[in-house]
Amino acid sequence: MEPLTWLYVGGAVLLLFGASIFVHEYGHYWMARRRRMIVLGFAIGFGPKIFSWFRDGIEWSVRWIPAGGFVKLPQMITSEAIEGKASGDIPPASPWSRILVALAGPVMNLIFALAIACVIWVIGLPILVNPPVIGPVDATSTEGKLGVRGGDRIVEVNGHRVNSWQDINLEVITALTNVVPVTVERGGQRITFQLPTKRSEALGLKWLDLEPQERPIIGLVQPGMPAEKVGLKTGDKFLSFDGVYVLNQEHLSEVINKGQGRPCEVVVERDGKKLEFTVTPVFDAEAKRGRIGVGFAGGHYEVQRPGPNPIEQFSKVLNLMGKTFSALFHSKETGVTAKDMSGPVGILGKLAVDVNTDYRLALDFMVMLNINLALLNLLPLPVLDGGHILMALYELITRRRVGVRFQEVVTTGFAVLLISFMLYVTFYDIRRASLFGQLLRQKNVIEHPVATPEKASPTPP
Known part of the structure; x- marks a missing residue:
């Protein structure tokens, strides 16, 4: 990719991923302020600070590890492994306040996902044609x-x-x-x-x-090669070559190789029209086969407009989450394990590929990401929002508060486990990084189908 493209993709990825973290943490922050709770800090990311500033007694910071964020609320049970030690002896908030603050983050992610889904519904969504x-x-x-x-x-x-x-x-x-x-x-x-x-x-x-x-689609045309000389262009879809109906890329490569050194009739589809050309494959000494000088597109997308409605988008995500959890639970039969999950590196890589292909695909991924963030954070585990809700519900039902020191130790322990798990999946994300590199380099074709494609007659070569 060109340097400006890298800059665009990198900036868009950080903006989109950061927005998902920000809206989640802002939900906690907003509700804590409404409930008159003490707020000491608001952080995007974990680890050492990149930069920070103080306003109204709150430390706002952006940190180096883009794996989430936190709002430092000493009246909630905090994790020293992530947020550091809370200062002073501050009385805890009421159970209802803690429940509302914990719920506000996931709710904001769902609202954000719904807003993006509505945008996709209006502007349309590229659908992979396969x-x-x-x-x-x-x-x-x-x-x-x-x-x-x-x-x-x-x-x-x-x-x-x-x-x-x-x-x-x-x-x-x-x-x-x-x-x-x-x-x-x-x-x-x-x-x-x-x-x-x-x-x-x-x-x-x-x-x-x-x-x-799958009909092979031209992703690039090499200068000076036969394809360029006869007028083949990026986005052309091969229908037949040398009188042979083309089935897929591998089949087309075989047919081209057989036709080296002699004129071959080629039929392609361009903008809904069928066009005919005559091309002579040349022998490539390095590849040891006949070639015409084209590279195939990695993906062929057609824009669906209007896009799927929000209910369809949410249903698709929930169905995928259900199948994923089922596959993990039955890992012996499916082969799906924790190493197949994605952490921050995998998420950023997927966002980069989608941004590079079409911004609407990145928005579609954002819907899935925010629904996942909302629901996974509601799991009843210490350090997650669901864990805070569970402890507050226990206090409401039993009228007894779980020991503060016990909660701190358990929450910090689970935070260490969570960080370890993130490092584990990140290791496998890095091993898959070459795949993201290939996807970023491949050429994709985005088509905007017209309502009534014009019927075309073949044109001379």
Whole structure:
């Protein structure tokens, strides 16, 4: 990427991630002020301070570790591992005040997510175009012997409807068996196959040994190569090459290689029109194959406008969270473990990829991030908001307060465990950093479909 692009992506990522932390902590701060509680500090990030200032007796700071933030409230039970020691002997707040303050952070994240979801509903959302159609199938493979054919459209996996290869991968990964029922549609009929899964050696996750049928789209055109000379452009979608119907990138590469040294007819789709060209593949000595000088787009998106409504967006996130927790709970069957989760590094990497592709994808991820922040913070664990609520409810019900020293020790202990867990997932995030680098470098195509695409006649080369 160009330096200015890096600056844009980096700035946008820090702004979006920081906004999610800020609204959460501001919820705590705002409610604490409403309940007339003492506020000593407001921090974005953890660890050493980058800069800080005092206003109205409150220390405001931005810190080096972008893994969250905190509002220092000595009348709540604080964690010395994160917030430092509270000074003085300050009487605790009432249980109701502590409950309201703890709830305010997650509620602000949900309000923020709802606001972003409404914006997406209005401006639209790029949707990855990858219909669940199977590409070439080797007749000698297990799938081929079972009767699976190229061109079959997958409609159900493990009893759940699927509309894309992302849906297929999610259902396979979270399935509790190594053999998954897959229903395909062929010639108006539905056929169900029991397909074995394979495990990725690198990730340990399950997948189907099937390739998608996807029309290759040009992501870049190399100067001086045959593709540029005949007029092929970025965004062109290959339909056929040398009279052969193109199934996917690998298939196209094979067809191009076979056509080296002779003129080949190429049919592409551009802005809803079919165009014809004649191109002669040249032999690439380094790659040892025929080439025309194009790079394929990493992803092909079409903008859905209006975008999904907020209910659809929230439902999608909750469904994904449910499947994730189920997969973690049944890790022996699914292969999904804590190392597959993302910490701050993974979140920042995903945001960077989305910002670089299209800002609306980053907004969509922000909806998921803020819903996750809200619900995970409500888990009844010390150091999280849910832990504060649980202790306050215990005091309301029993009329007895849990010992302050006990709460401090438990909260600090859980804070250390949380930090250790964050370091653990960050280690695996860093190991996956090369993947984010590849995704940042790849070219994506964003299309804005028109209501009535113009019918086109082929144009001469």
